Amino acid sequence: MSISSLFAGMDISATGLRAQRVRMDVVANNIANANTTRTATGGVYQRQRIVMQEAQASSPAAGATGTGSGVQVASIEVDTTPPRMVYDPGHPDADNGGYVAMPNVNIISEMVDMIAASRAYEANATALAAAKDMIRSSLSIGKA
Amino acid sequence: MATIGPAGAIGSIGQMSRALEAAGVGGTHQAREVGGSSFAQMLGGMIDTTNAQQVAADRAIVGLATGQVTDVHEAIIAAEKARISLEILAEMRNKLVASYQEIMRMQI
Numbered sequence: 130m131s132i133s134s135l136f137a138g139m140d141i142s143a144t145g146l147r148a149q150r151v152r153m154d155v156v157a158n159n160i161a162n163a164n165t166t167r168t169a170t171g172g173v174y175q176r177q178r179i180v181m182q183e184a185q186a187s188s189p190a191a192g193a194t195g196t197g198s199g200v201q202v203a204s205i206e207v208d209t210t211p212p213r214m215v216y217d218p219g220h221p222d223a224d225n226g227g228y229v230a231m232p233n234v235n236i237i238s239e240m241v242d243m244i245a246a247s248r249a250y251e252a253n254a255t256a257l258a259a260a261k262d263m264i265r266s267s268l269s270i271g272k273a
Numbered sequence: 274m275a276t277i278g279p280a281g282a283i284g285s286i287g288q289m290s291r292a293l294e295a296a297g298v299g300g301t302h303q304a305r306e307v308g309g310s311s312f313a314q315m316l317g318g319m320i321d322t323t324n325a326q327q328v329a330a331d332r333a334i335v336g337l338a339t340g341q342v343t344d345v346h347e348a349i350i351a352a353e354k355a356r357i358s359l360e361i362l363a364e365m366r367n368k369l370v371a372s373y374q375e376i377m378r379m380q381i
Binding site for chain 2: 143150261
C-alpha cells in the first residue's frame with residue numbers, strides 16, 4: 130500500500146473544491162456581464178453555465194479500492210435562451226424598432242447559484258477536513 | 274527547496290534506515306516471506322514519499338507566492354498532506370525505537 134492512497138479522500142475533495150471554484154468564476158462572470166450588449170463574437174452576451182462530469186479513473190486522485198476519483202469540469206456551455214428585449218431607443222445598440230437585446234442573465238438565479246456554489250464548496254471543505262481527521266485519529270490509536 | 278526545514282531532518286532518518294538495512298534489521302526470513310520486501314525497505318519507501326510530499330508542499334507555497342498556483346486550496350492541501358505524512362513517519366519511528374529499547378532491556 131502506498132502512502133498516497135491514504136490521501137485519496139483528500140484528493141477527491143480537492144477536485145470538488147476546484148469544480149466549485151470554477152462554478153463560482155462562471156457565476157461572477159455572468160453577474161459582471163449582466164448588462165453587456167457587445168461581445169468579441171458580436172451580439173449580446175449570453176449566459177454561461179458549467180457542465181460537470183465524473184473524473185476519469187486514471188487521474189492521480191483515483192482510489193486504490195476502485196472508488197471514484199472526484200469531479201471535473203467537462204465544459205462551459207452557453208445558455209441559448211433568447212435575450213431579453215428592452216425598449217431603449219437612445220441606446221447605441223438599439224435595433225430599428227428601438228429595442229435593445231439585453232443578456233439572458235437573471236440576476237436572482239445567479240445569486241442563488243452563487244450561494245449554492247459557496248455552500249457546495251463548504252461541503253467539500255468539510256469532507257476534506259473529515260478525511261484528514263480520520264487519518265489523524267488513526268494515528269492516535271497507538272498513543273496512550 | 275528540497276533541503277529546507279523538515280526535509281533535512283528526514284534525510285538523517287533516511288541514513289538511519291539505510292544503516293538498519295546494512296545491519297540486516299528486518300532482513301529476516303519471515304519478514305521477507307510476509308511482505309515480499311523487508312521492513313527497512315518499506316520504511317525507506319515511506320521516507321521517500323514523505324520527502325516528496327514535503328517538496329511538493331514547498332513548491333506549492335512558492336507557486337502561491339509567485340502566482341503560478343491559482344488555487345489556494347491546492348497549496349493548503351499539499352501542506353496538510355506533508356504534515357500528516359511527517360506525523361505518520363514520526364509515529365513509525367517512535368514505534369521502531371520503542372521496540373528496539375524493549376529488546377535491549379531484555380534480561381539474558
